[in-house]
Amino acid sequence: MVDLARVQKELQECNRDVEVSGIRVSPKADSLTNLVGTIPGPLGTPYEGGTFKIDITLPDGYPFEPPKMRFATKVWHPNISSQSGAICLDILKDQWSPALTLKTALLSVQALLSAPEPDDPQDAVVAQQYIREQNTFVNTARYWTEAFAKTSSLGVEEKVQKLVEMGFPEDIVRSTLEAVGGDENLALEKLCSA
Amino acid sequence: MHSDSIATNASNMPMASSNAKDFAKKKRMNRSAKLKQWKLDARREQWLSQVGIDTVKNKGRKEESTGRGIDGPLTQVGRRVRAMEKLEIRSRGEEENDGGSIHHDSDSKSPLNSPMSHTGSVLGGNDSGTNFTGSSSSSRSSSSSSSGGCCSGSMSEEDEDGEDGCLDDWEAVADALAATDEKQQLHANSLDTASEDKNVARFDSQPVSSIDISKAKPGAGASVDRTSVNCRAWRPDDAFRPQSLPNLSKQYSFPMNSDRHYACGASVWVCKNAASTPKPCPICYEDLDFTDSSFLPCSCGFRLCLFCHKRILEEDGRCPGCRKQYNYDPVEGEATLDGGSLIYRLTRSCSMITRS
Numbered sequence: 001m002v003d004l005a006r007v008q009k010e011l012q013e014c015n016r017d018v019e020v021s022g023i024r025v026s027p028k029a030d031s032l033t034n035l036v037g038t039i040p041g042p043l044g045t046p047y048e049g050g051t052f053k054i055d056i057t058l059p060d061g062y063p064f065e066p067p068k069m070r071f072a073t074k075v076w077h078p079n080i081s082s083q084s085g086a087i088c089l090d091i092l093k094d095q096w097s098p099a100l101t102l103k104t105a106l107l108s109v110q111a112l113l114s115a116p117e118p119d120d121p122q123d124a125v126v127a128q129q130y131i132r133e134q135n136t137f138v139n140t141a142r143y144w145t146e147a148f149a150k151t152s153s154l155g156v157e158e159k160v161q162k163l164v165e166m167g168f169p170e171d172i173v174r175s176t177l178e179a180v181g182g183d184e185n186l187a188l189e190k191l192c193s194a
Numbered sequence: 195m196h197s198d199s200i201a202t203n204a205s206n207m208p209m210a211s212s213n214a215k216d217f218a219k220k221k222r223m224n225r226s227a228k229l230k231q232w233k234l235d236a237r238r239e240q241w242l243s244q245v246g247i248d249t250v251k252n253k254g255r256k257e258e259s260t261g262r263g264i265d266g267p268l269t270q271v272g273r274r275v276r277a278m279e280k281l282e283i284r285s286r287g288e289e290e291n292d293g294g295s296i297h298h299d300s301d302s303k304s305p306l307n308s309p310m311s312h313t314g315s316v317l318g319g320n321d322s323g324t325n326f327t328g329s330s331s332s333s334r335s336s337s338s339s340s341s342g343g344c345c346s347g348s349m350s351e352e353d354e355d356g357e358d359g360c361l362d363d364w365e366a367v368a369d370a371l372a373a374t375d376e377k378q379q380l381h382a383n384s385l386d387t388a389s390e391d392k393n394v395a396r397f398d399s400q401p402v403s404s405i406d407i408s409k410a411k412p413g414a415g416a417s418v419d420r421t422s423v424n425c426r427a428w429r430p431d432d433a434f435r436p437q438s439l440p441n442l443s444k445q446y447s448f449p450m451n452s453d454r455h456y457a458c459g460a461s462v463w464v465c466k467n468a469a470s471t472p473k474p475c476p477i478c479y480e481d482l483d484f485t486d487s488s489f490l491p492c493s494c495g496f497r498l499c500l501f502c503h504k505r506i507l508e509e510d511g512r513c514p515g516c517r518k519q520y521n522y523d524p525v526e527g528e529a530t531l532d533g534g535s536l537i538y539r540l541t542r543s544c545s546m547i548t549r550s
Contacts, residue, residue, distance in 0.1 A: 005478070005480075
């Protein structure tokens with residue numbers, strides 16, 4: 001059973017200093033076991049200026065077991081799967097400690113963005129690029145940040161307009177946007193696959 | 195459990211319980227009285243030196259010798275035997291002097307006081323009691339405090355808030371000085387039994403005795419007195435009555451998960467002054483109660499509540515603070531020694547509660 005009292009307190013404490021840390025955690029729905037965290041891209045990295053969403057699922061054993069975290073925003077990073085968003089980070093696996101919190105874990109993820117570990121890659125392609133063609137890597141990562149991590153700052157109407165301009169019917173665009181929680185890119189993916 | 199029966203017994207004996215309340219009150223008044231304790235220590239020393247010069251010159255030397263025995267734990271057993279012979283002679287002499295019943299009582303306080311002499315505790319309560327004079331006096335004169343020293347310190351403090359005669363009497367476990375009012379006698383008796391209680395407990399196993407004390411701890415100043423009252427029930431054959439204790443020990447060890455944990459905890463139950471300001475457990479965010487905040491399972495200093503600690507032990511057993519494995523298995527010999535220091539710390543914490 002998840003320690004809901006602890007989760008609630010964590011959410012309170014984390015959201016208390018959002019201005020300082022920039023890290024936000026909020027429940028996805030009514031249940032406190034599915035959360036969404038957002039972290040700003042670290043300054044001085046290709047991820048600067050982006051806001052990255054992370055899906056958090058709390059296992060029953062939390063906080064004695066690590067939370068399951070996955071990037072919902074697409075990221076170009078050696079330790080993050082460019083396909084699934086899976087994160088390769090020790091504290092989310094065997095190095096988890098119950099003394100860590102969602103906020104500290106997200107901070108660690110943020111630190112991972114600024115300090116890639118190509119020797120222990122999650123995405124081999126990205127890692128290869130990071131090692132062999134540093135410039136290409138930086139450019140790609142910056143492009144992905146621009147493309148996927150910055151749109152969330154747009155208002156709903158702007159997103160709708162943008163998608164309508166692409167040739168989708170407005171009502172479908174609106175319902176799709178709502179269904180994916182306002183994420184423009186997810187909506188686009190869905191619209192394209194529909 | 196233990197404390198329950200204590201409570202009932204205490205209510206059966208209004209004298210004792212009212213006394214206990216008195217003590218608690220006085221102790222509370224003495225709250226900020228570490229200073230006073232020092233003063234008292236000074237007085238004790240003074241008195242001791244007087245006695246050494248004036249009345250019992252031999253005894254002074256004996257005390258010193260036993261004291262030294264404690265200083266060097268390795269040679270202690272041998273010295274103890276010698277010291278006991280001497281002291282036996284001495285106590286007989288005391289009896290001739292003035293009935294000596296009180297002196298007997300105070301003599302048998304010793305077990306409290308000889309935490310390091312676990313090996314020797316096979317001896318009867320009175321025998322091991324002989325050690326008391328030595329160790330307590332040494333603790334006072336050297337101002338290094340053994341458990342008994344600490345405990346006796348607080349007791350005597352209550353005993354004579356006004357009269358120095360009592361202090362001297364009880365304190366040095368001295369011979370002469372006849373003046374003993376009823377209250378004091380009672381007190382001495384109860385002390386006697388209390389010590390025997392702990393003695394027996396130690397027979398059983400070190401961890402248990404420590405738990406025993408930790409249980410008594412929250413009882414504030416009265417606890418020691420009450421314990422003694424309780425013990426009176428099985429006092430007569432206490433020394434050779436370890437059979438009764440396994441039951442108790444089972445009770446005690448039941449909620450505590452594992453004995454070995456306790457043994458390893460040698461330094462675990464360190465008293466914390468901070469107990470007054472409850473901190474939340476960093477794992478479950480519940481406030482740490484007194485037991486929790488006295489609980490230091492890892493040398494890195496990471497504190498957590500017993501529930502979370504238990505949970506962690508069930509899983510990977512690593513400290514959340516430093517990720518090192520919690521220590522399970524204590525070294526056998528160390529456990530004995532550590533058990534002793536454990537007792538000392540608890541007595542210490544006991545007196546701290548009553549004061550703060």
